[in-house]
Amino acid sequence: MINYEEPGLWLLATPSSAYVVRLGPDGAPRCAHWGPRLTPDQARALPPGREELPGEGGERFGVAGLQVRYGDAVRGVEWRHLGHEIDPGGDGAAGHLVIRMADRHYPLEIDLHYRVRPGSDAIDRWTTLRNTGDEPITILRCDSAAWTVPQREDYRLTHVTGGWGAEFQVRRTALATAETVLTSRRGHSGHHANPWVMLDAGDATEDHGEVWSAALAWSGSWRITVERDHDGRAGWSGGFGHEGVTWRLGPGEALETPAFSGVYSAEGFGGISHRWHDHVRRHVLPEPRRVRPVVFNSWEATEFDISQAQQMELAELAAGIGVELFVMDDGWFGGRTGETAGLGDWWPNPERFPDGLTPLVEHVKRLGMAFGLWVEPESVNPDSELYRTHPEWVLRQPNRHPTEVRNQLLLDFSRDDVADWAYDRLDELVTGDDIAFLKWDMNRPFTEAGDEVWVPYIRNVYAVIDRLRAAHPHLMIEGCASGGGRADLGMIARTDQIWTSDDTDAAQRIAIQHGYGQIYPACTMGAWVTDSPNAITGGRTPLAFRFHVAMAGALGIGGDLRRWGPEDLEQAKHLVARYKEIRPVVHGGRMDRLADWAVQYTLDADVVVLSWRPTMLVRATAPLRLRGLDPDGRYRDEDTGEICHGALLMSHGLPRPWPFEGVSELKRFTRVG
Numbered sequence: 093m094i095n096y097e098e099p100g101l102w103l104l105a106t107p108s109s110a111y112v113v114r115l116g117p118d119g120a121p122r123c124a125h126w127g128p129r130l131t132p133d134q135a136r137a138l139p140p141g142r143e144e145l146p147g148e149g150g151e152r153f154g155v156a157g158l159q160v161r162y163g164d165a166v167r168g169v170e171w172r173h174l175g176h177e178i179d180p181g182g183d184g185a186a187g188h189l190v191i192r193m194a195d196r197h198y199p200l201e202i203d204l205h206y207r208v209r210p211g212s213d214a215i216d217r218w219t220t221l222r223n224t225g226d227e228p229i230t231i232l233r234c235d236s237a238a239w240t241v242p243q244r245e246d247y248r249l250t251h252v253t254g255g256w257g258a259e260f261q262v263r264r265t266a267l268a269t270a271e272t273v274l275t276s277r278r279g280h281s282g283h284h285a286n287p288w289v290m291l292d293a294g295d296a297t298e299d300h301g302e303v304w305s306a307a308l309a310w311s312g313s314w315r316i317t318v319e320r321d322h323d324g325r326a327g328w329s330g331g332f333g334h335e336g337v338t339w340r341l342g343p344g345e346a347l348e349t350p351a352f353s354g355v356y357s358a359e360g361f362g363g364i365s366h367r368w369h370d371h372v373r374r375h376v377l378p379e380p381r382r383v384r385p386v387v388f389n390s391w392e393a394t395e396f397d398i399s400q401a402q403q404m405e406l407a408e409l410a411a412g413i414g415v416e417l418f419v420m421d422d423g424w425f426g427g428r429t430g431e432t433a434g435l436g437d438w439w440p441n442p443e444r445f446p447d448g449l450t451p452l453v454e455h456v457k458r459l460g461m462a463f464g465l466w467v468e469p470e471s472v473n474p475d476s477e478l479y480r481t482h483p484e485w486v487l488r489q490p491n492r493h494p495t496e497v498r499n500q501l502l503l504d505f506s507r508d509d510v511a512d513w514a515y516d517r518l519d520e521l522v523t524g525d526d527i528a529f530l531k532w533d534m535n536r537p538f539t540e541a542g543d544e545v546w547v548p549y550i551r552n553v554y555a556v557i558d559r560l561r562a563a564h565p566h567l568m569i570e571g572c573a574s575g576g577g578r579a580d581l582g583m584i585a586r587t588d589q590i591w592t593s594d595d596t597d598a599a600q601r602i603a604i605q606h607g608y609g610q611i612y613p614a615c616t617m618g619a620w621v622t623d624s625p626n627a628i629t630g631g632r633t634p635l636a637f638r639f640h641v642a643m644a645g646a647l648g649i650g651g652d653l654r655r656w657g658p659e660d661l662e663q664a665k666h667l668v669a670r671y672k673e674i675r676p677v678v679h680g681g682r683m684d685r686l687a688d689w690a691v692q693y694t695l696d697a698d699v700v701v702l703s704w705r706p707t708m709l710v711r712a713t714a715p716l717r718l719r720g721l722d723p724d725g726r727y728r729d730e731d732t733g734e735i736c737h738g739a740l741l742m743s744h745g746l747p748r749p750w751p752f753e754g755v756s757e758l759k760r761f762t763r764v765g
C-alpha cells in the first residue's frame with residue numbers, strides 16, 4: 093500500500109516494512125524512514141533525512157546519483173516539486189507512486205517511481221528523466237535510486253565477489269568510512285561482482301537483526317556506491333552504467349532507468365533471503381509455477397566433439413535415469429567444431445547433422461524428453477559466414493583495434509537490424525524443430541563500446557528474449573555468461589533459470605550456491621551432476637554427494653553418461669527419482685541456511701534437509717538445528733518412519749555422525765496429524 097498522508101509525505105507499507113518519503117525544505121524528496129512498519133501518525137512525526145536521488149550543486153559533496161550538464165555547460169539540479177501520481181494498490185494490486193519533480197530553471201523533468209507489489213517486501217524504485225526543452229542535455233549519471241539506512245553505531249557490508257568458475261563468494265566486512273564502489277564495467281553484470289548489496293549494523297546473524305538490502309534489475313554495466321560518512325550516516329546509490337559513460341538526452345526524449353529494489357528485514361540474513369526469494373518467485377520470474385525439468389546438458393561430456401550418433405546415445409542414457417529435457421550444448425552449428433569458428437551461423441553443421449536436427453530431436457522426443465539447444469546470439473567468430481557477410485555488425489570503434497576474447501567479437505546489439513536478425517534466426521530455429529529450451533550464453537565482455545551502446549544493447553537483448561517468449565509461450569530459457577556472469581534480476585525477469593557457474597565440482601559448488609542463494613531462489617539455480625574427477629578442478633566426490641549438492645537447485649546432469657557404470661546409472665536413477673519428490677519443496681518452499689554446509693526447505697507440511705561435508709575442515713559435529721517448524725507439531729522421518737517433535741528438531745537438532753569427507757545426506761520430514 094502507498095498513501096499520501098499529508099502534503100509532501102508518502103508512506104509505503106509492505107507486509108513487514110515501511111518506507112517514508114518527505115519533501116525537504118529545499119524541495120528535494122528525502123528518505124524519512126526505511127525499517128519496521130509505522131502508523132501514519134508515527135510517519136508524520138519523522139523529519140526528512142537524506143535525499144532520494146542526490147544531485148550536484150549546493151552543499152552536496154557526497155555521491156551524486158544524478159549528474160547532468162545542460163546546453164550552456166551549467167551542471168546540477170535545483171529541485172522543484174510538480175506533483176505526484178498515486179495508485180495506492182492493495183487487494184492484490186500493486187501500488188505505484190510517481191513523485192514528479194523538475195529543475196527550477198532548466199527543462200528537465202525527473203520522475204521518482206516507487207512500486208510495492210502485493211504480498212512482497214520489496215520496494216521497486218526507478219527514475220525517469222525527460223528533456224522538455226529544445227536543446228540536448230548530457231546525462232553524466234542517472235542512478236535508479238539512493239537508499240539510506242538509519243543511523244547506527246557501526247555498519248557491515250555484505251556483497252559477493254568472484255571470477256569465472258568461482259562466482260558469488262560472500263564477503264562480509266566492516267564498512268569503511270569512505271565510498272566503496274561495487275561495479276561492473278564489462279557490459280554484463282559480471283562474475284567478479286553481482287549487482288546487489290546488504291548493510292547491517294554489525295550485529296545481524298542468520299536469523300536475528302536488521303538488514304537492509306537492494307538489488308538492481310540490470311544485466312549490463314552497473315555501479316553501486318556505498319557511502320559511510322564521518323557523521324556515521326550510511327547508504328548507497330546505484331544504477332546502470334559505470335563511471336564515464338554518458339547519455340545524450342535529445343529534445344523531447346526520456347530516459348528510464350532499471351528498477352533498483354530494496355528489501356528490509358528484522359530477521360537477519362535468512363529473513364532477507366526469504367523476502368527476496370518470495371519476491372522473485374511471485375513478481376520477477378516470467379513463469380514461476382513452471383516445473384523446472386531435470387536437464388541433461390552435453391557440454392562437459394563432449395565439449396566440441398559432437399556427432400548425431402553420440403548425442404542419441406547420450407539421450408538414451410539420460411532418459412534411462414529420468415532426465416526430462418535433453419540439451420545439446422555448443423558445437424552443433426555452422427563450422428563450430430572448436431572455439432575459433434562458426435559463432436553466428438545458426439544452422440546445423442552439415443557434416444555432423446546431414447539431415448538437420450530433426451532426427452535427433454525426434455529421437456529425444458520418442459525417449460519422452462523435451463529438446464533444447466545452446467546458443468550465443470550476441471557473439472560472432474571472425475571465421476564465420478555471418479562475419480563475412482556483415483562485418484559492419486560488430487561492436488567496435490573507429491581507429492581502435494577490436495579485441496577478441498575467446499576468438500570472438502560481439503555483435504552490436506544496440507543496432508535494431510542486428511537484434512531483428514537475431515530474433516528471426518532464433519524464431520526460425522525454435523519453430524523449425526519445436527525447440528523447448530534455449531541456453532542463451534554470452535561468453536565475452538564488451539570492449540570498444542561507445543557511450544551510445546551500453547544501455548540500448550542490453551535493452552535489445554531483453555527485447556529479443558521478450559519477443560521470443562511472447563511468440564513461443566512454452567519456450568524455456570536459461571541465462572548464461574560463461575557460467576554465472578549475467579545473473580541478475582533483469583535476466584531472471586525473462587528467463588526460467590540461470591547457469592550458475594562452469595565450476596561443477598560439488599565440493600566447490602557449495603560456496604557458489606551459498607552466495608547465489610542470498611538473493612536468487614533455488615528454482616532459478618541451474619546445478620549439474622558431472623563426472624569425478626571433475627573436468628576443471630580434478631576434485632573427486634562420490635556420486636551421491638554430487639547429487640545432494642545439485643538437488644539444492646534446479647537439478648541437471650552434465651557428466652559423460654557413457655562412462656558411468658551400470659551401478660552409477662542405477663544410483664543416478666534412484667537419486668533423480670528422489671529429487672523429483674522433493675523438487676516442489678526445494679523450488680517452492682522457504683529456504684533456511686542451517687550452516688554453510690546445510691540447507692533446509694520447508695513448504696507447508698514438507699521439510700527437506702540437504703547437508704554435505706565437502707572436506708575434513710568442515711566440523712560437522714554440532715547437531716543441525718532445523719528452523720521454522722511447528723514446535724507443537726510432530727514430524728515423520730520419511731526414510732525411517734520415526735516420529736520426531738518439531739520443538740526437539742529445532743532445539744536439539746539432527747545428529748551429525750560424519751567421520752569422513754565426501755559424505756552427504758538428504759532428509760525428508762512430513763508434519764503429521
Ligand code: GLA
Nearest residue numbers: 391421422572573574575594
Ligand atoms: C560457456 C558456458 C558453458 C558452455 C560453454 C560452451 O563457457 O558457461 O556451460 O556452454 O560456454 O562453449
